[in-house]
Amino acid sequence: MRKVFKYLLLLSIIGMYACEDVIDIDVESASGDLVIDAWIDNRNQTQQINLTLAQGYFDNTNPSIAAGAEVVVNNITKGQSFEFESNSSYYSWSPQNTEQLGEVGDVLQLFISYEGQEYTAETSIMRVPSVDSITQEFIDDEVFLDDGIYTEFFARDFSGTGDAYWIKTYKNGEFLNDATEINIAFDAGFDAGSMVDGIIFIPPIRDLANELDGDGLPIAWESGEEIRVEIHSLTEPAFNFMEITRDQISNGSNGIFALPLANVRSNIVKSDGSSALGFFNVAAVSSMEKTIE
Amino acid sequence: MRKFPFLLFFLLFIASTLLGQKDIRTISGYIKDAASGETLIGANVYINELGTGTTSNEYGFYSITLPPEQYTIQYSYLGFVTVTQKIDLKENIKKDVELGMESTELMEVVISSEAENANVSDIEMSVNKLDVSTIKKMPTLLGEVEVLRSIQLLPGVSSVGEGASGFNVRGGSIDQNLVLLDEAPVYNSSHLFGFFSVFNPDAVKDVKLYKGGIPSRYGGRLSSILDVRMKEGNSKKMELNGGIGAIFSRFSVEAPIVKDKSSFIVAGRRSYIDVLAQPFLNEDLEGSALNFYDLTLKTNWGFGEKDKLFLSGYLGRDNFGFGDDAGFNWGNATTTLRWNHLFSDKLFSNITLYFSDYDYQIKFGSEADNRFNWDARIKNYSIKPEFTWFLTPDNQIRFGGQSIIYNFEPGNAVGVSEGEITDLTVPEKYGIETAIFVENEQNVNEKISINYGLRLSHFNYTGKGTAYEFENDFIPGVRRRAISSQSYDQWESIKTYVNLEPRFSLKYQMDQSKSFKLSYNRMTQYIHLISNTAASTPVDIWTPSTNNIKPQTADQVALGYFQNFNDNKYELSAETYYKKLDHLVDYIDGADLLLNEFLEGDLLEGRGRAYGLELMLKKNEGRLNGWISYTLARSERQVDGINKGEWYPSRFDQTHNLSITGFYDLNDRWAFSANFVAISGTPTTFPTTRIQQQGYIIPVNVNEDRNNVRIPLYHRLDLSATLQGKKNNQRRWQGEWVFSIYNVYSKRNPFSIFTRQGDAGITEAVRLSVIGNFIPSVSYNFKF
Secondary structure (H helix, E strand, O other), X not given: OHHHHHHHHHHOXXXXXXXXXXXXXXXXXXXXXXXXXXXXXXXXXXXXXXXXXXXXXXXXXXXXXXXXXXXXXXXXXXXXXXXXXXXXXOEEEOOOOOOOOOOOOOEEEEEEEEOOEEEEEEEEOOOXXXXXXXXXXXXXXXXXXXXXXXXEEEEEOOOOOOOEEEEEXXXXXXXOXXXXXXXXXXXXXXXXXXXXXXXXXXXXHHOOOOOEOOOOOEOOEOOOOEEEEEEEEEOXXXXXXXXXXXXXXXXXXHHHHXXXXXXXXXXXEEOOOOEOEEEEEEEOEEEEEEEOO | OOOHHHHHHHHHHHHHHHOOOOOOEEEEEEEEEOOOOOEOOOOEEEEOOOOEEEEOOOOOEEEEEEOOOEXXXXXXXXXXXXXXXEEEOOOOEEOOEEEOEOOOHHHOOOOOOOOOOHHHHOOOOOXXXXXXXXXXXXXOEOOEOOHHHHHOOOOOEEOOOOOOOOOEXXXXXXXXXXXXXXXXXXXXXXXXXXXXXXXXXHHEEEEEEEOOOOOOOOOOOOOEEEEEEEOOOOOOOOEEEEEEOOOEEEEEEEEEEEOOOEEEEEEEEEEOHHHHHHHHOOHHHOOOEEEEEEEEEEEEEEEOOXXXXXXXXXXXXXXXXXXXXXXXXXXXXXXXXXXXXXEEXXXXXXXXXXXXXXXXXXXXXXEOOEEEEEEEEEEEEEEEEEEEEEEEOOEXXXXXXXXXXXXXXXXEEEEEEOOEEEEOOEOOEEEEEEEEEEEEEEEOOOOEEEEEEEEEEEEEEEXXXXXXXXXXXXXXXXXXXXXXXXXXXXXXXXXXXXXXXXXXXXEEEEEOOEEEEEEEEEEEEOEEEEOOOOOOOOOOEEEEOOOOOOOEEEEEEEEEEEEEEOOOOEEEEEEEEEEEEEEEEEEOOOOOOOOOOOHHHHEEEEEEEEXXXXXXXXXXXXXXXXXXXXXXXXXXXXXXXXXXXXXXXXXXXXXXXXXXXXXXXXXXXXXXXXXXXXEOOOEEOOOOEEEEEOOEEEEEOOOOOOOOEEOOOEEEEEEEEEEEOOOOOOOOOEEEEEEEEEOOOOOOOOOEEEXXXXXXXXXXXXXXXXOOOOEEEEEEEEEO
16 A cells, blocks of 8 residues: 555655665664574475574675574474474475375474574464466556456465465466565455455455566566466464565555564564564465466 | 533632622624734734733634723734724723734734734743744745645644654644644645645635643644634635646635625635646556645625624545546545624624545446455534633633534445455444533733633444454553454444543733743543554544543643743743653554454554753844744653563654744845754664565564664755735736745755665665755746
8 A cells, every 4th residue: 555655656746856865874783693484384395494693684695504403393283203404504304205294283393402592482284275276367458567467366265264374476486575475365355354254365365476576566477487376374473474574574665654663573482481583384285386378 | 421510610600709790891893804804813902091901712703891981992913003992881882893904014924913922921822823924925845835834843843754744743643633624623634645735825814723731622632733714705805816836726716795794715726737747648547637636615694793604614635546447535525614693792602513524545446347445534523612701801711512423434445356345344433522611711910810721521432333352461562352342233332431631821921021821731532543654644544442442641731931022023932841641552563554343453552751842032023034943852652562661752753853934025026035944853763683584584673672763864944035026006916926945955854764675685774855856946826
């Protein structure tokens, strides 16, 4: 919504006088804390957890890797334990045969020990609906859109509130990972208060199966290109985390309607009871692929 | 309402103290501008023999009651020739007086239209008045005369930045200002976000801002009352006014319906960027709209000697459309019907009925099967009887009440995709606000005057609707879930609140040119603007106090010293204030404020405090006049769940705020004006840290500090020159050219400093200057 205002301002005469300059600013920075990036799923494939060190906000280098940690995921429901092995830049676990971290409904725990500090988190594997279809349509003569092929995906939310999803779209195998392309849904709508439950995902969500340009406008597909849509189930805290992530990363473009800085809220706690940085979610995943005709 | 007998007792008590005075007479009437027949608000009536007097009220009516003797009465209003009348008050006299303009333009008053030492002698403090003639002389942005920008040059008034809608008074948020246009509240006072206000200067008569010492007849907001009164229209002869500027074209007509008895004014403005842009739009954008307009009308009829009716209306809209496919518009509409009735020459009454509506609409898609429509509104209906009883020259009692019915439509949103309908509508909410008040303005002796009053307010949050109960044991700052709900029928009470709001002011006048004033007021606010962006947006919604949202309250104490120098040529005022705010509305991190039925679970309750020193020095006369205003202030908030629960400066906290406004009349054709402002940067929140998750770089403030960085100093100079057409009394057409430059030295003042994530994970700080250049403009105004 706030993006719309920005267009309006630009279109109006006033917008012509606005300007943005990159400046140096002296702000306290805090770095060195362990950041746990544990967004994994229950598929029968290699799972990866990244451990890095937090950087000062204006430190534009790649983050340092936190090496030498012990990383374990326990399935509390089933009494199983999965040890993640250290690679050069991340920690991973590869399943044997048909092995999975768990099933929908299982409670899983993350345990990390790093430089004398212990970190734990608990989550449940939430249910995920199947992707029913991916459709394509040739659109011409529409404001802001180039003439071309645009896609839409269809899936139906479960009855009962509290389901949350992260929909990931891949274009020719590449995850569309721009902040504006983050597509999350609470039940079939935008957030917990939209009160749309048990229906097909509402349009702005199912339309986000397109790559976006720098202005947040969809880019048309070419025939022959491959589209893949995955739905990853989220817990409610994970949804809130992703919602703030999306809003904060793209907040700069909101101009005078910028939101105040909001911190993402971690579900990982240190042994002293304080909150750590990062998140632990184990998703169930459904997906569909299609070649653009 | 149970407290009503108490108020009645209070009234009787005052009345009983006055029963002794039997042999008295009353002189009363209206004071008007001789040229246009417009009533004059706050004109002075002075009895030479007694050294006492009164002022005309909002409708130009005055009444003064005295023993039956001979008196010399002076009627005066700055900028007008004083009229002196000898009167033998043997019986009650009705006397309407018309004052003529002073002949030379150079004598025109700048700020106030009050008794010459009103700054010192009035009991009011923390009040600023601006004449439209003054507002019209100030340098402007793109040549548009602006009511709301002008008041930001007064002490204690600020804004978060250029383009931000609304204004902040003494550390309060923008929704804590009650903006009244002929007594009807205007919920969004801006066009084009915050660049222009909805008030058409051609239709405005008088602007008065109460920042403190708010009398008990006003209520409903914590921080200020901006009382904008519209012109009645010329009741002597037809008058046309108009202008062509860079943004708007304006035109107004005013004329008598029955000479000296009734008149009307119709004033309209429209922007025309879209008209100019039309030829440059491509096929897709054909039919696009980009305009804003407003229409203001008012008319009045007098029925006999004792009754007068006023009907005024405002309609304004900002309208943006992209081809046929997408559109966005918002606007206010107000209608006010007022009935002035004189029960006697000592008891003046006014009953106001108003309707006010603010709404916005957003739509995407033009096909019936594929579209998204979203609209929201706040509607209210009110009745407000008010009585002024001019008991004695030393006691003026006002009493009355108000009842407001609110209807909130927080969002009606429907999406249709391939014929499948998704309804995201948030149910309507209802509330009834009722208040009764009484106040007495009493001159205790030559030195001491007091105004004391009480306001009893009541709010009833009613159905039809569902009230939710939210979980109680929660971590501050985290979304709360609804745990139970209950349905209510239409007008069934869900939750009620009662508040007693005492008001008091005192003036101690040491001599003709020096006084001290003290005031206290308690205010209650039952409706709240839900907005967490730096500048409020047009889609922000209002919500009533509910079973989960308490009414906001404020207590303010102000102390001031007032002195005039050099035969009232210079006025000095120095005021300090302390304001305590409770039950303020704030938001959790990542709050969902729009189309959220569980909005209350995303709100936090906080408190605030604001204090400061305001200095103002004004020069009222001479070729060079103007004022210097300086404010030293602090505005802080404390909310469990924000900033670790500790106090932090609010988003609109400005330590220093200096403005200098000057006018210079070179001769009877050229006039110049300038203003300079220098304002401390407002605070903003910066991240300390960046963390990586799934390839995204996320900003984090690990200390959870709020508003930990100050944006740099803001300063700006604006200039303006007005060239009057050659004076020719034979000709009715009078024109003037206004040349202005905004931001003369092209200072790139920051609106904000924000962090941005560029390509390849570059994080950087960016300064956003809403106006990064100087802006010259020319406009032409005419009068016929």
